[in-house]
Amino acid sequence: MRVLLATADPVRLSFLVALLRDAGLTPVVLDAAISAVEGGIGIFPRRLAVPGEEAAQALRVLREAGETDGLC
Numbered sequence: 001m002r003v004l005l006a007t008a009d010p011v012r013l014s015f016l017v018a019l020l021r022d023a024g025l026t027p028v029v030l031d032a033a034i035s036a037v038e039g040g041i042g043i044f045p046r047r048l049a050v051p052g053e054e055a056a057q058a059l060r061v062l063r064e065a066g067e068t069d070g071l072c
Contacts, residue, residue: 001028002055004062005070006045013046016067023061025054 004027007013013029020027030047037044050058062071 001030001049002052002058003030003047003049003072004055004058005072006047007070008043008045010046013048016048016062019065019067020048020050020058020061023057025050025058025061027058 005016017027017029028049030049031044032046034044034046059071062068
């Protein structure tokens with residue numbers, strides 16, 4: 001797995017997951033269960049990752065969409 005970015009913004013994360021899925025990729029949100037621990041206040045970032053072989057294509061999709069803020 002290759003982590004692409006980390007964000008505490010659930011709306012942006014949802015958008016990026018949809019963007020990558022629409023491109024035929026298989027994104028995974030890591031640390032999603034932390035919200036149960038934090039009480040849903042959104043202070044801990046969630047990480048967006050893809051399988052290693054999809055990383056280059058995923059980064060290209062995100063850059064083409066103008067989503068470069070916070071990319072790893």
